[in-house]
Amino acid sequence: MIEKLISFSLRNRIMVLLIAASLFGWGLYSVQTNKVDAIPDLSENQVIVFTEWMGRSPQLVEDQITYPLVTNLQGLPEVKYVRGTSMFGMSFIYVIFEDETDVYWARTRVLERLNSVGNMLPQDATPTLGPDGTGVGHILWYTLEAPGMDLGEQRAVQDWYVKFALQNVAGVSEVASFGGFQKQYQLTLDPNKLSYYNLSVPQVIQAVRANNNEAGGRKFELSDIGYIIKTTGYLESAQEIENIPIATSNTIPVRVRDVASVQMTGESRLGIFDLNGQGEAVGGIIVMRYGENAEEVIENVKVKMEEVAKGLPEGMKFNIVYDRSGLINESIDSVRNTLIEEMIVASLVVLLFLFHWRSALVIMIQLPLSVAIGFILLNAFGISSNIMSLTGIALSIGVIVDDAIVMVENAYRHLADATKGKPWED
Structure with a gap:
């Protein structure tokens, strides 16, 4: 031959x-x-289902979220097995499919099943799909260098400007933010004052929700000009929250400040991000979409960073701490x-x-x-x-x-x- x-x-x-x-x-x-x-993708063909139910113990999350989801997701076609993990306030479900299964077909089938099991979960617990990335999808890490700027301000820039801009890059599945403080208004209720005014916690919550909203009116014409009527009700400061009326006692309105203290603070954190022992930092992780070209995606992200840097506050800049393109x-x-x-x-x-x-x-x-x-x-x-x-x-x-x-x-x-x-x- x-x-x-x-x-x-x-x-x-x-x-x-x-x-x-x-x-x-x-x-x-x-x-x-x-x-x-640089790294071969040897991870399993999986779809992650994440459910947040803050304030609940791991056992409660396991009984009311993880167990119902695991039992209902096991019957999907081409599923090898389903793993579940419960922790404080969070539940993770890992649906492992056969290696030959198309990942986007698998995500569609999981989403269809989640729509049918949603009524079995607590009202304020909504399962969501994780990003369409893999276990080796973390291709670039960066931090924001802003000497003298508050960590809460840095996190706000990251969440409301940088993150949305970088997510538009082709091949990027998710930009995961880390570090800093997520600003929020916190109400600290005084149980003695609630008892004195004969109020309950749900009443306070309902009053704040009802006043943090916009309502539409109607359109009317005056002198051949059309006007749209609406009410602007979004809360913009702690003082506005303090002035929200909850109920009326002897013709005198009981406001939030009468039963609680309002302050701007950060969301409860389970950890911090420290950079080289120099203190806390704020940044993000670029997660590559399944099946993309890592080198090309990294290059596109860097080009986008140069464009985004022009809109950052004065003195703030990007600092790349992990870049797989070198390897x-x-x-x-x-x-x-x-x-x-x-x-x-x-x-x-x-x-x-x-x-x-x-x-x-x-x-x-x-x-x-x-x-x-x-x-x-x-x-x-x-x-x-x-x-x-x-x-x-x-x-x-x-x-x-x-x-x-x-x-x-x-x-x-x-x-x-x-x-x-x-x-x-x-």
Whole structure:
């Protein structure tokens, strides 16, 4: 079989060269279009369901949220198993699908089932799907450097400006904020005053909710001009909250300030983010969408950061603390340098021992062609260029060189014996 293949190739040299050139061109195109990442995605094909029910104990969350969701999500098609985790105020469900299952089809089926089991959960607990990323989707971390700025202000800039801008980048699944304080108004009720005015906690909550709202009126025309009537009721300061009436006692309104103290503070935190031991910091994590090109997404995020930085408060700037593109570039450079070094060494070995430039040329052509064909197969099987795949190519280069040297030397010796020293090169 091998002899026939060699004979056919020798009789049809032009066709073999054309096929090799076509494969090499296809390989170059595959190198340009192949997805590049540093870490291979070995995570399971999963969909995460997150439910927040703050203030409840883990056992209560387990009984009323985690258990009902796990039991109802187990019947989905192509599901391998379902895992559930309960903690203080939060529930996480991990629905693991078969490896061949399309991740977006899986998310759709999970969402359909959640719509049917929503009535089984507590009224103020709403399950939501996690981002369509993977376990290795954290491609870039950044912090906001703003000396002298309050952590609450930094977190507000991150949540209401930076986050929304970076989420528009193609390939970004989520921008997860961390650090700082999430500003909120807190009411501290005095139970003695509530008892004195004969009020309950739900009454206070209802009064605040009813006054933190806008209501629409109607449209009317006056002198051929149309006017739209509405009421502006969003609360904008602690003083406005203090002046909200709750009830009337002897024709005198009882306001929030009569039964509670109102202050601007941060939401309760379960931890802090410290940067290099220099104090707390505020920032975000860029989560890449499933199946995207990590190198391209990181580059697009950096370009967007330069645009977003123009709108940041004076003195604030981005500080990238983790960037996977460095590891990606090092991986690519390693394979490229290995290929060049192997080609040079193999060619020098052949030239030194055989003193035949055509034999060296065979090896120099064979190496890049083999690597190009390897990238064609990577694209065909949907494998990205990462540490594992590129390392495999680098290791295979050594095998290819060894085989090439042995085969070229063997062919050279047989041709030399057959011609008995005659100039067979011609």
